Amino acid sequence: xxxxxxxxxxxxxxxxxxxxxxxxxPLLPPLGPDGKPIGPEMLAPVFPMNLIEQExxxxxxxxxxxxxxxxxxxxxxxxxxxxxxxxxxxxxxxxIYYKDESTSPPGSHKPNTAVPxxxxxxxxxxxxxxTETGAGQWGSALAFACQIIGLECKVFMVRISFDQKPxxxxxxxxxxxxxxASPSNETNAGRKILAEMPxxxxxxxxxxxxxxxxxxxxxxxxxxxxxxxxxxxxxxxQTIIGLEAKKQLKLAxxxxxxxxxxxxxxxxxxxxxSFPFVTDKINGANIKIMPIEPTSCPTMTRGPFSYDFGDTAxxxxxxxxxxxxxxxxxxxxxxxxxxxxxxxxxVCQAIVEGLLEPKAYPQTKCYQxxxxxxxxxxxxxxxxxxxxxxxxxxxxxxxxEEGKEKVILFSYSGHGxxxxxGYDAFMSGKLTDYExxxxxxxxxxxxxxxxxxxxxxxxGKW
Ligand SMILES: *Cc1c(COP(=O)(O)O)cnc(C)c1O
Numbered sequence: 001x002x003x004x005x006x007x008x009x010x011x012x013x014x015x016x017x018x019x020x021x022x023x024x025x026p027l028l029p030p031l032g033p034d035g036k037p038i039g040p041e042m043l044a045p046v047f048p049m050n051l052i053e054q055e056x057x058x059x060x061x062x063x064x065x066x067x068x069x070x071x072x073x074x075x076x077x078x079x080x081x082x083x084x085x086x087x088x089x090x091x092x093x094x095x096i097y098y099k100d101e102s103t104s105p106p107g108s109h110k111p112n113t114a115v116p117x118x119x120x121x122x123x124x125x126x127x128x129x130x131t132e133t134g135a136g137q138w139g140s141a142l143a144f145a146c147q148i149i150g151l152e153c154k155v156f157m158v159r160i161s162f163d164q165k166p167x168x169x170x171x172x173x174x175x176x177x178x179x180x181a182s183p184s185n186e187t188n189a190g191r192k193i194l195a196e197m198p199x200x201x202x203x204x205x206x207x208x209x210x211x212x213x214x215x216x217x218x219x220x221x222x223x224x225x226x227x228x229x230x231x232x233x234x235x236x237x238q239t240i241i242g243l244e245a246k247k248q249l250k251l252a253x254x255x256x257x258x259x260x261x262x263x264x265x266x267x268x269x270x271x272x273x274s275f276p277f278v279t280d281k282i283n284g285a286n287i288k289i290m291p292i293e294p295t296s297c298p299t300m301t302r303g304p305f306s307y308d309f310g311d312t313a314x315x316x317x318x319x320x321x322x323x324x325x326x327x328x329x330x331x332x333x334x335x336x337x338x339x340x341x342x343x344x345x346x347v348c349q350a351i352v353e354g355l356l357e358p359k360a361y362p363q364t365k366c367y368q369x370x371x372x373x374x375x376x377x378x379x380x381x382x383x384x385x386x387x388x389x390x391x392x393x394x395x396x397x398x399x400x401e402e403g404k405e406k407v408i409l410f411s412y413s414g415h416g417x418x419x420x421x422g423y424d425a426f427m428s429g430k431l432t433d434y435e436x437x438x439x440x441x442x443x444x445x446x447x448x449x450x451x452x453x454x455x456x457x458x459x460g461k462w
Pocket of ligand 1: 338414
């Protein structure tokens with residue numbers, strides 16, 4: 001039996017899968033400041049039109065351009081691995097597979113969308129991309145993609161990560177990007193927050209506001225913004241993960257998968273792995289599909305389904321999603337990529353339909369799982385990824401207790417070699433768990449009541 005399942009390069013998927021084509025209930029449209037659905041032209045100052053077309057598309061399959069594939073071949077198809085050592089340690093009859101996205105140059109799944117985003121912008125005549133980054137994974141992925149494709153890259157990095165993760169900033173610089181801490185003095189949004197809260201750890205919402213402001217104020221109009229998660233076109237690009245995994249499971253001799261798991265910050269690695277399986281579930285397959293989030297940022301498990309802004313300064317359109325409120329500032333947990341207040345609308349609509357079973361984990365349990373992983377499988381995972389591992393371990397133990405041979409597939413979204421300070425804090429007993437207090441949840445979500453109501457439509461089939 002092989003424990004590494006490789007696809008040949010010629011077998012790489014040549015189309016992305018668009019869940020919007022198959023959701024039993026359609027997505028609610030993004031709304032503009034007047035509360036009316038926005039047209040594609042309203043996004044034009046922020047994104048190039050070729051990506052906006054993907055954002056609003058309901059076509060089931062979208063061709064991956066040959067030139068994009070040529071870059072993805074540097075590390076794709078990514079390996080599917082069987083976690084036999086963890087299985088043995090847990091004495092579980094479950095077969096655990098993980099899709100290893102840590103093998104890309106920046107070490108996560110994020111270049112799967114950074115590369116096509118940079119490529120479509122270049123095609124559209126754009127010269128510079130601006131973005132924000134939490135843990136630095138997205139910033140480094142976009143810096144890498146811009147370097148390969150030939151665009152300038154500017155990154156607003158959330159303050160706490162800028163201080164905690166200096167090596168990610170250096171990676172961005174190696175790939176030629178300009179990285180500044182957010183909130184910064186370079187934008188009105190940043191200056192305003194700094195005046196109110198000079199010691200703020202920052203947040204993704206604030207950094208997004210800064211990136212968008214600097215994008216739309218470029219007098220030459222040759223700058224666009226890039227987002228590493230949440231939006232439909234990002235979920236689309238990431239589906240290459242699940243499409244590869246499906247072929248690989250078949251090669252491994254698996255006919256079915258019982259459980260699919262991924263950690264979810266904005267939802268992209270989870271969506272990328274799971275959406276091709278969500279279709280199977282829509283068509284009758286019995287699969288438990290679980291997005292995992294931290295208890296300190298419990299968007300899917302405790303947030304209301306509502307229209308909300310994607311950023312703190314209220315510059316984005318209103319998106320229908322589970323949200324903790326756009327002014328939410330999460331506790332400074334080490335999984336920086338899971339500290340976002342909202343969630344991808346496509347993931348949220350699938351939750352509303354009952355197709356997904358979200359679950360929240362506290363960070364110490366996740367670090368414990370990360371150590372178990374390192375001691376059995378050997379690899380050191382990203383703090384975000386540890387949430388998926390913690391849930392996988394729980395499901396594998398449940399399979400043991402039930403005496404069932406379940407097939408579990410999870411997304412190994414990235415390695416943790418740049419995140420060892422979090423491991424240090426955990427091993428020296430300095431980490432505590434944060435449960436979002438009910439009063440804070442009420443406070444941050446109170447402003448949502450004044451927004452247009454997002455109707456939670458479902459067929460009731462799941
Ligand atoms: C960014 C990141 C995440 C969270 O982002 P999603 O869009 O939810 O995937 C998870 N894992 C790693 C390693 C990341 O870099």
